[in-house]
Amino acid sequence: MPSKNANNTSAPCKRIRGARCFSATLDYSLPVLRIGPVQLDSPLLLAPIAGHTDIAFRILCREQGGVGAAYTDLLNSRAILKETERTLDLARTNEFDQPAGMQLYGNSDDPLPEAAIWAVDHGAKIIDINMGCPVDKVAKKSGGSLLLRDCGNTTMLAKRIVDAVTRHTNGRVPVTAKMRLGWDPEHKVAPILARALADIGIAAVTVHARYTVQFFSGSADWNAIGEVVEAVPDIPVIGNGDVTLPEHVTKIMQMSGCTGVMIGRGALRTPWLFRQAKTLLDTGTAGPEPLLGAKLDVVLRHLDLSKEYDGEERALTRMRQHISWYGKTMGHVKPIKESIRLATTFDDAKAVLLAARAEFTDFDFPAVALSRTRHDPHIPTVQHDFLDLTCRNQSSE
Ligand SMILES: Cc1cc2nc3c(=O)[nH]c(=O)nc-3n(C[C@H](O)[C@H](O)[C@H](O)COP(=O)(O)O)c2cc1C
Incomplete structure (x- = not known):
């Protein structure tokens, strides 16, 4: 977890490419991330997360701002x-989901080259090979x-x-690889495998x-990413693992010298988070943490996008699965989570969120404030109302 992450110690700015550096004393210039011929607007990428990063969620993140590229599930x-x-x-993409990366998995016996061509023909601007799924x-x-266990064959x-x-594609679409450091600490192959992969394009x-x-x-070992950066100075390295705060983005870049950061x-x-970072x-300076009302707007938008792309039934299922993730950033919203889980129709789930959101039209405050409501006798009435309201919704299901 971030609070225990050994990477959060203040580290010297030791691996920096070009003039970019993220120490407090130097210029905060936005690093440029170019993947082959594809120039990204931001060095921040949405990771593939099977079961979560469907087209609706990818577009949601893109709409929030700061996303350079996003990937399909494997x-x-x-x-x-x-x-x-x-x-x-899973492979669906469209004009609101660009540049789109499609991630493929398989081994030497599988038709990966043919599948990659299919992916290009169906909208992929980047093809990624999964070398990390455990x-x-x-x-x-x-x-x-x-694939990490046989670098020769993998290459x-x-x-x-x-x-x-x-x-x-006449070189229009780049192929990338997503890997772990190695199978185990005795086999840290990422630097040599990355070198071999860079050599073949x-x-x-x-x-x-x-x-x-x-x-x-x-914890993810952000320092170890630096060994890959040193092995492949000719191609970008995208750091990944445990980035949950805007400051983690600068820290992982500072510690490793990576030019892009992927967030799952x-x-x-x-x-x-992409916009803030x-x-x-x-x-x-990191962009401000959205207020609770704004966070609820994002949750509502997610529900609507899911309905647009997958229909009401799946949108409801998806939101039931996802609401706990949102809940982690909103203080004590257990009643909302419970109400969403118990909702039997899309409209019920939306009504729960709209009712919660209505409490914050005129008076908004950071979500963390909500976590204090149950212990603070001086809280504004609206916060009690909010909790009462969500409890009522729960019991009426
Ligand atoms: C539920 C789940 C599903 C994942 N699915 C994929 C996947 O389809 N392809 C992939 O390369 N990595 C997958 N990952 C790994 C993430 O992309 C990422 O590398 C990992 O979670 C570390 O980054 P994070 O700490 O930012 O989440 C998955 C991770 C989780 C937790």
Whole structure:
């Protein structure tokens, strides 16, 4: 967790490319992130998070501002070519979701080059190869993180994908790789694998700074990303892992020298994090934390976007799954979460959110204030009303 993250110690600005530096004493200039021919407006990327980063959520984050690119969930190359309903759904993109990255997984026996061409033809502006997924379903089939165990074969596979995409697009669409540091600490292959991949034309690498055996435990080792940066000075390295606050973006860049930062779980809680972090990179001061009313607006927008893309039933299911992530940033909103979970229709869920939002039309305050309401006898009445209201909604379900 951020508060315990060993990376949060103040570290010297030791690996800096060009004139960019994020120490308090130097210029806060926005780093430029260019992935092959694709110039991004921001060096901040939304990570693929299977089950969460569907088109509605990607567009939500983009609308909040600060997102340079966003990726689909990992896509199975065989399922892509069969055009299964589920995969077509996961691969959906449109003009509001650009530049779109599509992430593929598989191994040397899978039709990854063909799937990459399919992805390009269906809107991908960046093709990413998953080399980091630790879950059995992927790694047991020799994809994902298992690619870290045989760097030679993995490089040959990546070359076939790069060659196919380059031929198909005249070099217009870059191919990137997303990896962990290695399978375990005895096999920290990320620097040598990244070097080999850069040599065959991979345009950028993202490094989730954990080992496969860690899954998501422990802290991401932001310093270790610096070893990859040193190994591949000719392509961008995108740092990833445990970035949940705007200040983490400058810290991970400062500690590793990476030129881009990818954010996953932090975005599930706070889709506005990209905007805040980009403001920090632009100006040296993080953009303000949205007030509770504004956060509820984001949740409402997410619900509406989900309905637009997936219909009411799935929008409700998605919001039931996602509301706990939002709840983590809003203080004591358990009654809202419970009401959403108990809602049986889209309209019920929306009514809960609208009722909560109505409490904040004239009087708004930072969400953290809400967490004090139950202990502070001097709170404004509106806060009691808010809690009462959400409790009423819950009991009426
Ligand atoms: C539920 C879940 C699903 C994920 N799905 C993917 C995926 O489809 N592809 C991928 O490369 N990484 C996936 N990841 C890893 C994230 O992209 C990211 O590397 C990791 O969560 C660390 O970044 P964070 O601390 O910002 O979340 C997933 C992570 C989680 C928690």
